[in-house]
Amino acid sequence: MARAISKNKFKKSNNLWVHIAAIVAVTAWGISFVNTKVLLDNDFSPVGVYVFRCAIAYCLLLAFSWRHLRSLTWTHELLFLLCGVCGGSVYFVAENAALLYTSATNVSLITSTSPLINTLLVILLYKDEKPTLGFIFGSLIAMAGVFMVIIGSGGEGESTATTSEHGYLGDGLSLMAAVCWSLYALLLRKLQTFYSAIVVTRKTFFYGLLTAMPLLLLGKSNLTAEVFTRAEVWINLLTLALFASSLAFLIWAWVIARIGAVKAGNYLYFQPIVTLIFGYFVLHQGMSPIGIAGCVITIAGVYCGERLSKETRRLHH
Numbered sequence: 001m002a003r004a005i006s007k008n009k010f011k012k013s014n015n016l017w018v019h020i021a022a023i024v025a026v027t028a029w030g031i032s033f034v035n036t037k038v039l040l041d042n043d044f045s046p047v048g049v050y051v052f053r054c055a056i057a058y059c060l061l062l063a064f065s066w067r068h069l070r071s072l073t074w075t076h077e078l079l080f081l082l083c084g085v086c087g088g089s090v091y092f093v094a095e096n097a098a099l100l101y102t103s104a105t106n107v108s109l110i111t112s113t114s115p116l117i118n119t120l121l122v123i124l125l126y127k128d129e130k131p132t133l134g135f136i137f138g139s140l141i142a143m144a145g146v147f148m149v150i151i152g153s154g155g156e157g158e159s160t161a162t163t164s165e166h167g168y169l170g171d172g173l174s175l176m177a178a179v180c181w182s183l184y185a186l187l188l189r190k191l192q193t194f195y196s197a198i199v200v201t202r203k204t205f206f207y208g209l210l211t212a213m214p215l216l217l218l219g220k221s222n223l224t225a226e227v228f229t230r231a232e233v234w235i236n237l238l239t240l241a242l243f244a245s246s247l248a249f250l251i252w253a254w255v256i257a258r259i260g261a262v263k264a265g266n267y268l269y270f271q272p273i274v275t276l277i278f279g280y281f282v283l284h285q286g287m288s289p290i291g292i293a294g295c296v297i298t299i300a301g302v303y304c305g306e307r308l309s310k311e312t313r314r315l316h317h
Contacts, residue, residue: 018258022267025248025255030274032244033104034282035236036096042233043222046096047215049240054088054209056241057249061202068199079190080203081211087184088208093215095177101170104283108275109146110174111181115139115265118182122262125186131262138305142269145301148294185261188253197253204249266305269298 039049071077098107116139119131131139184204191200227233255264273295 015259018255019267021251022255022259022264023270025251026267026270027274028244028248029268030108030271031278032240033095033099033108033275034278035240035244037099037104037283038232038236039240040096040099042230043224043227045216045219045221045223046100047093047212047219048221048223049096050089050092051209051212051216052237053240053245054092054205054212056238057245058202058205058209060242060246061198061205065196065198065202068195071203072194076191076194079187080200081207083184083187083191083200083204084207084209085211086180086187087204089212089215091177091180091184092208093212094173094180098170098173098177101173104279105272105276107170107174107177108272110171111178112146112268112271113143113175114178114181114185115262115268116143117179118185118265119262121182121186132308134308135262135266135305138301138303138308139266139269140301141304142266142298142301145294145297145299146269146272148290148297182265185256185265188256189261192253192257197250197257200253201246201249205245266302269302273298 036049040046044052071080095107095111098110119136119139122131188200195203252264276291276295
């Protein structure tokens with residue numbers, strides 16, 4: 001009996017750390033929209049932001065994981081290439097470009113819809129990770145809260161951007177990024193059995209960097225040497241490379257391996273909340289009572305989804 005209780009406590013402790021890790025990763029990504037917006041205001045292009053952050057992150061990961069440069073099979077190598085496109089170049093370039101046409105909070109909101117897209121894909125493709133009705137109910141509550149966040153946000157240009165042609169372009173690019181992230185989460189399932197989180201992340205960055213280079217070479221750049229003498233540029237660039245890229249991607253790969261793509265994806269609903277808070281202090285975007293209420297509802301939705309899922313599994317057992 002004592003051994004069973006001890007084992008149960010150990011399992012709960014491990015689950016707690018997984019959920020804390022998921023929140024840390026999502027916090028990093030929520031802040032990253034603000035970091036990227038600052039770099040775009042300092043003459044970086046959308047592709048340039050991604051290439052520089054990815055190059056720094058890749059070099060760091062390579063220093064700690066220089067073995068297993070080749071995959072076990074060519075099929076795995078192709079999957080890593082797809083990870084680099086879906087979770088790297090196309091995702092980040094679309095997301096960064098969207099920030100040119102709409103607010104950081106708006107982009108964060110739309111990209112945070114990837115859990116719903118991911119849930120639909122899982123239902124269609126897999127039989128071993130079916131979401132419960134309680135989980136879906138909690139997700140819908142969280143999504144309602146997310147929309148309240150964006151409706152209640154009063155950032156600069158936010159009220160006009162979403163009704164203009166450029167605003168719709170920003171929304172479309174954000175949605176493209178959300179679909180890419182959902183596909184990336186599913187691709188990870190096929191690779192995590194064979195490779196560690198750091199190898200998966202490193203190879204994703206490699207192919208992301210490789211497929212983004214042609215876009216960088218073909219595009220125009222206003223970058224000068226003087227830009228790299230600015231402290232705010234290095235602060236935001238290193239935050240993106242070390243925190244939002246290296247650390248957050250490693251954590252996310254580990255989290256998905258522990259609790260699955262669907263449950264992990266639900267934490268992405270916290271992303272626009274983080275963006276809203278940091279956008280208020282750094283970019284001076286407004287916060288309204290509706291936005292604050294949306295934050296509370298989002299957290300409540302994630303909590304309800306998790307609790308209802310546990311109750312459903314308990315009743316079935």
